[in-house]
Amino acid sequence: DQQVKQNSPSLSVQEGRISILNCDYTNSMFDYFLWYKKYPAEGPTFLISISSIKDKNEDGRFTVFLNKSAKHLSLHIVPSQPGDSAVYFCAARGMGGSARQLTFGSGTQLTVLP
């Protein structure tokens, strides 16, 4: 039972354009959402997060949008750069003191073309 889904395994975007990566979740108990970027043979690198009490969080070129009613979040990267080419993982965390585990999606491979 996949509680966090990234339905697009891959995405190609031209340099300078906007990249939009999508993520859906099914568990309404999730209250904190994160995006990670991962290069081959390295660990995931934290990019940006959003609490369920917000609908938008921005950090430089990265913006995350959360639509709780649709149980959907997206990551916007603008402008996209070739160095952004990586696998992007969406992750979610539940409420509660011991419920700190992250549930990950299967990832989207982003390729930014020069």
Added chain:
Amino acid sequence: NAGVMQNPRHLVRRRGQEARLRCSPMKGHSHVYWYRQLPEEGLKFMVYLQKENIIDESGMPKERFSAEFPKEGPSILRIQQVVRGDSAAYFCASSFDRGHSNQPQHFGDGTRLSIL
């Protein structure tokens, strides 16, 4: 280097041997998490530890796997009598927690375990 440190980066074992994976959290972090990633999949939670305590091990296989985070030294993920299906990348993450504040988990570069 103030990041999460994992060693070894690569570990090869024969079926039936033991594998020990080590993780030193970021400075000041007292919460450690272990995840496993199989090829073409996302990371799957295994266990969450604080110093000397296992808080949540709901993702750990019931047999052969154990984890500890002693008062001194790194966290250890131990796999006994390894089988081919244990081949995966194992990632450790750490976080700094203040009560219920939202703090991201920061990951190490993983240990790639190969079982011959």
